[in-house]
Amino acid sequence: MVMQMVKIVQQVLLMGIWLLVIPAIVGGIVAAGVDKYKRNFPFLWITGQILLWALFQLICVPVILKGVEGTFPQVLNYYLTATAVLMIPAVILTIRNMRDRKKIFHIVSGKDNNKRLYHIMWGIFWILLLFQVIMAGVMTYADGDDAFYVAVSTITEESGSMYLRLPYTGGSTGLDTRHGLAPFPIWIAFLAKVTGMRTVIAAHVAVPMVLIPMTYGIYYLIGRRICGKRHRERLPIFLVFTQLLVLFGDYSFYTAENFMIARTRQGKAALGNIIFPMLIFLLLIILQKIQENQRVEWMWWCLLCSVIIAGCLCSTLSAFLTCLLIAAAGLCAAAVYRKWKLLIPMAICCIPAVCYALLFLKLA
Amino acid sequence: MWEYTIHLFKEYMGTGLIIGWFLLSAGYLWFTEKQKHIRILFIYVPLILLILFFTPVFANIVYYFVGDEIYYRILWLIPVTVVIAYAAVRIYGTLKSRIRILFPVAAGLLIIYSGSFIYSNPYFNKADNIYHMPQAVVDICDAIEVEGREVMAVFPVEMLQYVRQYSPVVCMPYGREITVERWGNTDELFAVMESEIIDAQDLARYAKARLCHYIILSQDKEIAGDLLSYDYILFDCIGGYDIYLDTTVYIGF
Numbered sequence: 044m045v046m047q048m049v050k051i052v053q054q055v056l057l058m059g060i061w062l063l064v065i066p067a068i069v070g071g072i073v074a075a076g077v078d079k080y081k082r083n084f085p086f087l088w089i090t091g092q093i094l095l096w097a098l099f100q101l102i103c104v105p106v107i108l109k110g111v112e113g114t115f116p117q118v119l120n121y122y123l124t125a126t127a128v129l130m131i132p133a134v135i136l137t138i139r140n141m142r143d144r145k146k147i148f149h150i151v152s153g154k155d156n157n158k159r160l161y162h163i164m165w166g167i168f169w170i171l172l173l174f175q176v177i178m179a180g181v182m183t184y185a186d187g188d189d190a191f192y193v194a195v196s197t198i199t200e201e202s203g204s205m206y207l208r209l210p211y212t213g214g215s216t217g218l219d220t221r222h223g224l225a226p227f228p229i230w231i232a233f234l235a236k237v238t239g240m241r242t243v244i245a246a247h248v249a250v251p252m253v254l255i256p257m258t259y260g261i262y263y264l265i266g267r268r269i270c271g272k273r274h275r276e277r278l279p280i281f282l283v284f285t286q287l288l289v290l291f292g293d294y295s296f297y298t299a300e301n302f303m304i305a306r307t308r309q310g311k312a313a314l315g316n317i318i319f320p321m322l323i324f325l326l327l328i329i330l331q332k333i334q335e336n337q338r339v340e341w342m343w344w345c346l347l348c349s350v351i352i353a354g355c356l357c358s359t360l361s362a363f364l365t366c367l368l369i370a371a372a373g374l375c376a377a378a379v380y381r382k383w384k385l386l387i388p389m390a391i392c393c394i395p396a397v398c399y400a401l402l403f404l405k406l407a
Numbered sequence: 408m409w410e411y412t413i414h415l416f417k418e419y420m421g422t423g424l425i426i427g428w429f430l431l432s433a434g435y436l437w438f439t440e441k442q443k444h445i446r447i448l449f450i451y452v453p454l455i456l457l458i459l460f461f462t463p464v465f466a467n468i469v470y471y472f473v474g475d476e477i478y479y480r481i482l483w484l485i486p487v488t489v490v491i492a493y494a495a496v497r498i499y500g501t502l503k504s505r506i507r508i509l510f511p512v513a514a515g516l517l518i519i520y521s522g523s524f525i526y527s528n529p530y531f532n533k534a535d536n537i538y539h540m541p542q543a544v545v546d547i548c549d550a551i552e553v554e555g556r557e558v559m560a561v562f563p564v565e566m567l568q569y570v571r572q573y574s575p576v577v578c579m580p581y582g583r584e585i586t587v588e589r590w591g592n593t594d595e596l597f598a599v600m601e602s603e604i605i606d607a608q609d610l611a612r613y614a615k616a617r618l619c620h621y622i623i624l625s626q627d628k629e630i631a632g633d634l635l636s637y638d639y640i641l642f643d644c645i646g647g648y649d650i651y652l653d654t655t656v657y658i659g660f
Contacts, residue, residue, distance in 0.1 A: 069630075160508055183539035185530050190568035190583035198575040210571060213557060213578025243572050247539035256624060262489070269445060269493055278494040280511050284492035287515055288425070291522025292488075295421030304525045315483040323448060323486050330444035360473055360480060368452070368484045375451045378645045379443055404472070 050239070057238035058245070062253045069129055071137035073277040077344025082140055085260035091258065092347060093135075093321065096230070096353035098125055103226045103356075104399075107205050108406075110218040115203040118229065131304075151362065164184035171286045172259060175304070179251040181276060184305040189246075191307050192228045197242040199232035209225035221407035224399060225359045227310030251307035258303055259286070268327050310357035318354040322365060325350060326372050333376065333385055348392040355399045360407070362400040366393045408473075412466050414438060415479045429487045432494030439497065449493065491518075495609040533587045540569045544645030548574040550643050551621050553659050560621035561614055563628070563648075564588035564601055580617040600624075605634030611639065622651040 067084065070091030074082040102121045106114050195211035202208060206223040209216045231250060235242035240249060259282065266281040292300030299315030306312045325347050332339045351369070354361035373389040376382070420426045433450050441445050459465045460481050469478055497515045501509055525531070535542040544566050551558055557576045568583045581594045596613040601604060607630050614622050622634065626647050634651050635641070642652040652658075 132477060141487075148418050160511070164511065181534055182526060183534040184528070184532050185532070185568070187568050187583055187587070189572055194571040194575070197572060201575040209582075211582025212580065213559075213571065213575070217579040224466065238609070241538070243538045243540065246572075247534075248537065262492075265489055266492075270496065274496075274500060278502060281492045281496045283511070284495050284514065284518065285488050287518045288488045288491060288522070289525075291519050291524055293523040293525040293528050294425055294521070295419055297415075297479050297482075298421075298487075301525065305528070305530070311480070315480070319483055320486070320489070322488065326448055327444060331442075334444050341579060350561070360620060363469075363473070364480065364484060367456070371452045371455045371459075371484075372448060375447045375455065376444075379447055379451075 054238050054240040056275075058234065058240060058249050061234055062092075062249070063088065063236060064097055065126065065130070068137045069094050070125075071133050071140050072129070073342055074137045075347055076345070077162055077340050085139075085263050089257055089260050089264070089317075089321065093346065093349050093353050094129070094255040095126065096128070096356050097349040098122070099230050100226070100231070102350050103205075103229055104224060104402075106222070107218070107223040107226060107229070110207070112207055113203040115199050115205050115229070115232065115236075119207070119233060122233065123237075158276060159274045161279060164283050166176045168279050168282045168286065171283070171290070172256060175255050175290070176252050179255055179304075179307065180248055183247065186306050186309075188306070188309060190224075193231075193243060193246045195222070195228040196231040196235065196246055199229055200235045200242045202373075205229055220264070220358060221403070224403055224407070225310055225356060227313065227357050230356065232306065246308040254307050254313060255303065258320065259319060261324060261347045263285050265320065265324045265327065268324065268331075295369035311360075314354055316360050318350060318357055318361065318365065319368070321369055322347075322354075326369075330372070330376050333380055333382060339388075344388050344392060347389075348395065351392055352395045355396060359399070359403050362396040362403065366396050366400075369393055408466055409463055411475060412461060412478070414464075416460070416482070419479050419482050422523070424522070425487065425491070425518075428491050428518075428521060429485075432491045434496070435494050436490070449486065449490045453490070456481060456484050470547075514599065540573050541566070541646075543648055544569040544646045545573060547623060547648060547650060548577050550645060552576055555657055558621065558658060559617070561596060561600060561617070561618045561619045562622060562623045563625050564597075568598060568624070578618060580614075603629070605630045607634050607637065610634065611637035615653060615655070618656060620653055620656050622653075623642075623649070624649050 067088040068091065070089070073094065074087055099122055102125060103118050106118050107120070138289070191210050194313040195206065198208045198210060198211065199205050204236055205226065207215060207217075220282050231246050232242060234240070234249070235245040238245070262282060262285045264279045266285075267275075270277045270281060289300045289303060292298050292304075295301065299312075299319070302309070302312040303316040329343055329347070333341075345374030351365045354365045358364040369392065373386050377386050433453060436446070439449055440449070453556055466478065469481070490585055499507060499510050499514075527578055536545060547566075547607045548570060551560055551572060557578050559578045559580065560570075561580055562570055564586060567579070567581075567586060570577055571582065572578060581592070581597050584590055585592050585597050596610075596617055599613055604629060605624070610622065610630075611634060621642065622639065626632070626644070626649055638655045639651040642650040643649070
């Protein structure tokens with residue numbers, strides 16, 4: 044009994060390290076390249092996770108496409124090595140950033156505004172967030188697609204083979220290239236392997252408990268951006284409204300909000316609730332800088348590119364959808380600002396997505 | 408194709424109220440928002456995306472490459488939640504004194520009324536265990552797993568989507584794909600397993616043909632005949648299900 048408890052605590056701690064600590068440290072690399080931006084914990088954590096997802100996608104897909112049995116350990120080794128290499132500058136930069144550690148955890152500030160409503164709304168936000176995280180643990184949603192995606196994760200972790208087994212029934216099959224180009228389930232299998240947690244628990248419990256707060260972290264970043272310093276008191280109200288729209292988003296089976304709560308463990312849910320809002324956040328920053336004739340630091344473009352690659356991890360459709368959004372936003376901005384040159388870096392950022400799309404068309 | 412696009416949009420809209428609030432919010436921002444980068448992302452881009460969504464040529468191209476089932480995901484690019492929330496706080500910012508305090512409450516109640524609480528969805532249930540799998544599936548899989556090899560077992564339809572999430576070494580002759588009507592899969596063994604009264608002889612014949620080590624049947628299921636007459640033994644009874652083991656197929660015991 045005691046040994047079992049120790050094992051569970053170990054698994055939870057390791058999962059916390061991989062889903063919270065390591066991404067937050069890696070986010071230090073991004074923060075170092077965007078000097079003037081507030082380096083708060085949500086920014087560090089989310090940008091770090093995006094970078095790690097992009098890295099995982101770049102490593103995993105070529106190994107999958109080899110179509111050879113038992114290559115999951117290769118992905119593990121390459122990814123662990125790459126993460127370790129990334130951690131070296133990340134740790135150095137994080138230690139440097141820790142000089143601003145009060146600002147890093149400066150998410151809520153009573154000093155910004157003393158009005159009672161402000162504090163009440165922040166209180167409501169945290170209560171609703173805690174409610175959703177707890178519900179992710181105690182409630183289950185019976186979705187048929189889990190029979191595919193979670194089974195892929197479970198098979199991969201157990202057999203070491205990726206997309207070469209039939210998830211619904213078992214037995215061998217030819218390489219499932221279509222799904223192999225968006226190996227989000229393999230990332231879940233990776234988490235299960237490195238933490239020792241059973242894959243089905245990692246998929247149904249651990250990942251949702253982290254990705255749901257991550258989504259609100261992105262809404263927090265967007266809210267800070269659009270409310271601005273002058274109207275910071277509106278931020279918790281904005282966040283509570285987003286939570287209500289999510290919690291009462293079951294008016295349709297097809298909304299991203301429905302996927303966020305009900306199907307968090309699936310890549311497409313991460314696509315609709317993390318990748319797309321993150322793109323909106325980055326575009327808000329980039330377009331404002333262009334509008335104000337400020338230099339757009341190269342790290343923002345790198346981050347934009349990373350989000351697009353991370354989107355390809357989540358879903359094969361992401362290559363098309365992310366490019367569509369960038370194209371629509373880029374063309375609108377170019378026309379409004381009369382600055383057609385901004386299309387060049389945007390187009391360059393879309394190159395990985397175009398490559399994945401071409402791979403999909405060729406192979407699948 | 409046009410009708411299907413409209414159908415998809417209606418499905419996405421659901422009751423229509425939240426999308427209605429989004430359109431009103433976008434309209435409000437059209438007249439009040441001065442910052443160009445916000446206008447671009449919250450008004451112009453959603454408008455372009457909606458136009459594209461309903462454009463037949465565009466729809467045809469996308470259908471050709473990715474199919475029509477997931478075409479609605481283009482609508483995920485429209486930041487509905489952010490636009491409504493932003494418009495609401497902008498309106499809040501224009502109000503004074505007591506109305507200002509009441510506004511978030513009123514707006515919140517309006518959102519609650521317009522939507523549907525996600526946890527009241529009938530597909531949401533309290534989890535039986537930490538795996539979020541029915542306890543019977545967990546217990547049956549644990550009972551029938553054999554170390555070092557895969558086993559083949561035929562399960563009732565209500566268990567199909569869970570088995571291989573929990574245990575990758577328990578294989579099945581058919582899985583969740585058999586339950587999705589539009590995929591058009593059929594299986595004789597499935598037909599026998601899900602018939603109102605199971606014919607034991609037919610079940611044994613088809614299960615043996617598929618090299619099934621185990622047959623799992625609900626204790627509520629009516630069977631004509633007795634599987635024990637066809638070289639099966641009752642291996643175990645777990646969670647309201649009987650597990651029959653085929654003694655003619657080597658499993659390693």
